[in-house]
Amino acid sequence: MPTVLILGAGSDVAQAIAQAYAAKGYSIQLAARNPAQLQAIQKDIEIRYRVECSSVVFDAADFAASSATFSQVQPLADVAVCVFGYLDTNEQSMQHWPEAEKTIAVNYTGAVAVCNAIAIRMAERGSGTIVGISSVAGERGRQSNFLYGSAKAGFSVYLDGLRNWLFHKSVHVVTVKPGFIKTKMTDGLILPPLLTASPMQVAKAVVHAVDKKKNTIYVKWFWRYIMLIIKCVPEFVFKKMKM
Amino acid sequence: MKRNITNWGNYPVEHADEYQPAFRDQLQALAAEKKDWIPRGNGRCYGDASLAPTVITTTKLNRFISFDTLNGILDCESGVTLDQVLEVIVPKGWFLPVTPGTKLITIGGAVGSDVHGKNHHVDGSFSNHIVDMDVILPGGELIVCSPDAHADLFWATCGGMGLTGLISRVKFRLKKIETSYIKQKQIKAANLDEIIRLFEEYKDYTYSVAWIDCLKKGKGFGRSILMLGEHAQLSELTLAQQQQPLKVVNKTLFRFPVYLPSIFLNKLSIGIFNFLFYLKNTKKEINNVVPYEPFFYPLDVIDEWNKMYGRKGFVQYQFVLPLNQKEGLANILHRITERGFASFLAVLKVFGKQDTMIGFPMEGFTLALDIPIRNGLFEFLDEMDKLVLEYGGRIYLSKDARMKAHTFQQSYPRLQEFKQTIQKYNGQQVVHSLLSDRLQLTPQ
Numbered sequence: 001m002p003t004v005l006i007l008g009a010g011s012d013v014a015q016a017i018a019q020a021y022a023a024k025g026y027s028i029q030l031a032a033r034n035p036a037q038l039q040a041i042q043k044d045i046e047i048r049y050r051v052e053c054s055s056v057v058f059d060a061a062d063f064a065a066s067s068a069t070f071s072q073v074q075p076l077a078d079v080a081v082c083v084f085g086y087l088d089t090n091e092q093s094m095q096h097w098p099e100a101e102k103t104i105a106v107n108y109t110g111a112v113a114v115c116n117a118i119a120i121r122m123a124e125r126g127s128g129t130i131v132g133i134s135s136v137a138g139e140r141g142r143q144s145n146f147l148y149g150s151a152k153a154g155f156s157v158y159l160d161g162l163r164n165w166l167f168h169k170s171v172h173v174v175t176v177k178p179g180f181i182k183t184k185m186t187d188g189l190i191l192p193p194l195l196t197a198s199p200m201q202v203a204k205a206v207v208h209a210v211d212k213k214k215n216t217i218y219v220k221w222f223w224r225y226i227m228l229i230i231k232c233v234p235e236f237v238f239k240k241m242k243m
Numbered sequence: 244m245k246r247n248i249t250n251w252g253n254y255p256v257e258h259a260d261e262y263q264p265a266f267r268d269q270l271q272a273l274a275a276e277k278k279d280w281i282p283r284g285n286g287r288c289y290g291d292a293s294l295a296p297t298v299i300t301t302t303k304l305n306r307f308i309s310f311d312t313l314n315g316i317l318d319c320e321s322g323v324t325l326d327q328v329l330e331v332i333v334p335k336g337w338f339l340p341v342t343p344g345t346k347l348i349t350i351g352g353a354v355g356s357d358v359h360g361k362n363h364h365v366d367g368s369f370s371n372h373i374v375d376m377d378v379i380l381p382g383g384e385l386i387v388c389s390p391d392a393h394a395d396l397f398w399a400t401c402g403g404m405g406l407t408g409l410i411s412r413v414k415f416r417l418k419k420i421e422t423s424y425i426k427q428k429q430i431k432a433a434n435l436d437e438i439i440r441l442f443e444e445y446k447d448y449t450y451s452v453a454w455i456d457c458l459k460k461g462k463g464f465g466r467s468i469l470m471l472g473e474h475a476q477l478s479e480l481t482l483a484q485q486q487q488p489l490k491v492v493n494k495t496l497f498r499f500p501v502y503l504p505s506i507f508l509n510k511l512s513i514g515i516f517n518f519l520f521y522l523k524n525t526k527k528e529i530n531n532v533v534p535y536e537p538f539f540y541p542l543d544v545i546d547e548w549n550k551m552y553g554r555k556g557f558v559q560y561q562f563v564l565p566l567n568q569k570e571g572l573a574n575i576l577h578r579i580t581e582r583g584f585a586s587f588l589a590v591l592k593v594f595g596k597q598d599t600m601i602g603f604p605m606e607g608f609t610l611a612l613d614i615p616i617r618n619g620l621f622e623f624l625d626e627m628d629k630l631v632l633e634y635g636g637r638i639y640l641s642k643d644a645r646m647k648a649h650t651f652q653q654s655y656p657r658l659q660e661f662k663q664t665i666q667k668y669n670g671q672q673v674v675h676s677l678l679s680d681r682l683q684l685t686p687q
């Protein structure tokens with residue numbers, strides 16, 4: 001059976017993706033920083049889906065260590081999904097450099113460190129798929145979330161290039177731009193229901209995109225058009241807006 | 244995040260802060276930090292039991308911990324729902340030891356209400372099958388309890404409506420099955436006397452329950468269908484069924500689209516009952532083998548059927564009377580139907596013996612009926628409560644939204660013990676609910 005690696009396995013979205021693949025019979029490799037969480041999720045998947053499940057402890061903010069870890073993890077997964085991310089209010093991140101640094105470290109540098117390690121091995125093998133959960137926030141910098149957004153923008157551009165590089169080695173890359181998802185990251189925010197996906201909807205979209213070798217997906221289709229419009233607003237107007 | 248929360252009856256509504264911890268450490272942190280909270284599972288109790296200014300919902304704390312397929316022992320987090328449990332255990336030849344009439348409740352809710360099923364007279368309620376469980380007290384401390392360890396906490400938590408703290412894990416014993424099918428027998432009874440006689444005659448059946456037609460007056464008062472069942476053995480299945488004897492069925496047919504004005508309600512349920520009574524059951528007795536799903540969970544195929552009672556919501560009135568109060572049962576049912584308050588169907592069941600600290604069941608008849616909320620209803624139910632008290636009965640907290648504190652105090656004989664135990668483990672009454680405030684269990 002093929003194996004899927006879930007990076008940042010403790011989040012709602014990651015658990016939904018792991019379940020969607022376990023339901024298809026995949027072996028599951030879970031990676032996260034909290035061992036107790038990993039153990040709970042691993043046992044649950046084994047019992048519910050009767051598939052093989054293993055776990056790896058890593059911290060995305062510790063670039064060197066995580067790069068080393070994923071250069072060796074066996075077996076090398078068929079599908080690797082980079083789900084982890086970090087969001088604080090832009091206000092907080094502007095006022096406290098450690099917050100801003102963490103936002104960049106987890107969403108960009110940390111993601112690149114892990115994806116690189118896996119990409120190199122998949123390229124050598126000549127097969128596999130890497131999925132990166134990025135964000136529509138990375139499509140245009142806005143006053144409300146440009147620290148997070150710029151890190152995600154970097155990650156999206158990285159995934160574009162990686163897709164191009166890996167295409168010639170028969171490895172595929174999927175970029176996911178979920179829009180709003182109802183998770184603990186967005187707990188406390190009032191989200192418009194039509195534009196908000198559930199973790200399970202994201203998971204199904206990921207599985208589908210991997211199967212169909214899609215390049216970039218928006219989980220709810222209208223986000224593609226919303227972002228198109230947002231990107232069309234001329235900068236001299238955009239800079240005056242409060243978004 | 245603050246939102247309006249209601250339970251199954253859509254009454255009352257509480258504007259509450261809701262937290263959904265996904266891991267035990269997050270839960271313990273919340274339990275230590277928050278005030279005025281109550282545990283909530285899937286919100287399938289009918290009234291105000293899992294409502295409070297702060298609600299800690301367990302539906303994300305929903306992992307299996309271990310499953311001993313040889314001995315039939317399951318250990319899981321409290322937010323796992325019964326339908327998830329069935330999906331895991333049925334294919335391995337095991338079944339829930341006790342199940343209520345819906346599989347959309349959590350294991351924590353099954354313990355918090357100490358739920359009963361159609362097999363109460365044989366297998367008792369859910370607490371009878373627990374090996375041990377973890378309870379997180381207000382303050383965050385975790386205590387493992389069982390009938391042998393911290394027994395007071397254990398018995399105050401089973402049926403304790405969340406008032407001792409939050410159950411985070413439950414280990415319980417399962418029931419062995421050969422197939423996932425039920426050998427069912429349905430018998431028509433012409434009136435209340437006959438249905439009571441039939442319960443007695445068929446008391447050896449593992450599962451039994453009756454649906455009563457509440458609109459029938461006069462000679463046919465109490466006409467009903469008795470539904471009996473046993474887990475089918477392999478040899479009792481058809482060849483086709485034998486291909487996959489432990490099949491799991493799990494589907495919602497449709498979602499109830501909108502809140503209906505309540506006049507539609509009676510027409511709809513009359514239709515359903517008549518269908519069963521006249522079309523399907525033209526014979527006095529029917530015997531067949533059916534999947535477990537329609538036998539245990541006939542209503543679960545319609546998602547959100549509670550909307551058919553309209554926006555004002557409804558209450559379920561469920562009481563139990565001692566076995567010798569057959570007349571009392573007839574009297575109360577009679578008054579409810581005379582006043583035209585009842586929706587069409589009532590569910591009747593005979594309980595076996597039980598004497599737990601705060602459990603609802605006692606040996607006797609339990610009747611449950613849904614009543615849409617309208618003017619005069621609560622006053623009328625207060626009168627019914629008086630009769631229930633007179634006949635030595637009591638009301639099920641998990642269905643209740645309106646009982647008066649004095650009724651409650653007179654009808655649960657081990658109440659003092661329960662209160663003392665709450666006092667011991669939840670002394671500051673950090674944990675309380677609209678229900679516990681209303682019933683003066685947690686003086687505010």
Ligand SMILES: Cc1cc2nc3c(=O)[nH]c(=O)nc-3n(C[C@H](O)[C@H](O)[C@H](O)COP(=O)(O)OP(=O)(O)OC[C@H]3O[C@@H](n4cnc5c(N)ncnc54)[C@H](O)[C@@H]3O)c2cc1C
Binds near residue numbers: 289358408
């Ligand atoms: C269609 C239908 C049929 C039903 N049939 C039956 C039946 O046949 N027999 C029967 O007994 N009941 C029956 N019920 C009632 C239902 O089984 C109970 O109300 C059950 O407790 C609901 O569980 P829940 O997970 O939805 O919890 P909730 O409704 O959210 O909570 C119920 C109570 O349990 C407490 N609780 C929930 N989780 C925890 C926890 N983790 N720790 C501590 N306390 C907790 C809450 O505080 C609350 O007091 C039925 C309900 C419906 C809607």
Ligand SMILES: NC(=O)c1ccc[n+]([C@@H]2O[C@H](COP(=O)([O-])OP(=O)(O)OC[C@H]3O[C@@H](n4cnc5c(N)ncnc54)[C@H](OP(=O)(O)O)[C@@H]3O)[C@@H](O)[C@H]2O)c1
Binds near residue numbers: 012014032106
């Ligand atoms: N929610 C949305 O509306 C939304 C919208 C667009 C994109 N996204 C993206 O979707 C992904 C999932 O988000 P979510 O909503 O599920 O968020 P979440 O609940 O906040 O989960 C984030 C996950 O990232 C992990 N993580 C954070 N820092 C880490 C580190 N240093 N090392 C390892 N893991 C780390 C967290 O692990 P811990 O549990 O150990 O903290 C957690 O599992 C993220 O990439 C997010 O940016 C979300």
